[in-house]
Amino acid sequence: MVRSINDTLRRIPIWAVWLAGAIPFAVLLWEIATGGLGVDPVQEVEHRLGQTALYFLIGGLAVTPFLRLTGVSLMRFRRAIGVICFCYVLPHVLAWVVLDMGLLWGQMAGDIVKRPYLLFGMLSFVILIALAVTSNNLSLRRMGGQAWRRLHKLVYAAAILAAMHWLWAIKVNEVAPIFWAAVIGVLLASRVVIRRPMAWTRPKRA
Known part of the structure; x- marks a missing residue:
């Protein structure tokens, strides 16, 4: 079963992943064009881009634990x-720099120093x-x-x-950032706990 799934995955072209990855951006563009972003569209654009980036970051982190647990390989993607x-991530940051802060570099630098959530975000951006x-x-x-x-x-x-x-930026008790932070914690911990593929996922020797 696992071998069949992996054979199918190997036939999926990489461009299909890119096409799927573009869907959230296309939806966002549509909502911008149709005025469906609510009373604060700039903030909504920032948040949607940032959250989508985090989801793909989590998806990348999940590839190795998923392989070790199931034997299904998404490594080529x-x-x-x-x-x-x-x-x-890049348009998320650009939306903040251009649309939110209006290219006021001095004010941006001051905000990054004074607000820890901005500093965390910028450090993550530099790494990425x-x-x-x-x-x-x-x-x-x-x-x-x-x-x-x-x-x-x-x-x-x-x-x-x-x-x-994300956690430091929230001003009310939101469940989503807490949930996704916990998911990240579990994925990182799993890389230490599950160092090798589970025995039942490895092919049996003849």
Whole structure:
């Protein structure tokens, strides 16, 4: 059963992942065009982009634990998922810089220093820039496998910082950021607890 699923997954082209990843952005553009974003559209755009980025970040983190638990491999899609995450993070930050803050650089710098959730968000953004820029085979060859993997382990820090960014930003008791922060915690813990594929997911020797 697992082998059949993996064979099917290997036939899915990477561009299909990109196409699926573009759906939330297309929906957002439609709602912008039709005026469906409520009384504060700028804030809604920021929040939707940021939340979608976090969902894809979590999706990338889930690939390895999912493989270890089920034997189903989504590894060939993980790089695309990570870059799609960045494709939502970048406009999320740009929406804040341009639409919310109006390119007032001094005020932005002051806010980042004074408000911890902005600092957490920016630190996560800087990490994700480094990961997105090096998410290609050329960078892998130039850096070497060990250094490349060491750099990309920073995704764990980016995920924690992103979760703290959302948690610290909320002003009321919202369930969603608490839930997704817990999901991130479980995924990171699972990488320590489940170091190898479960015995029943490994192919039996003849």
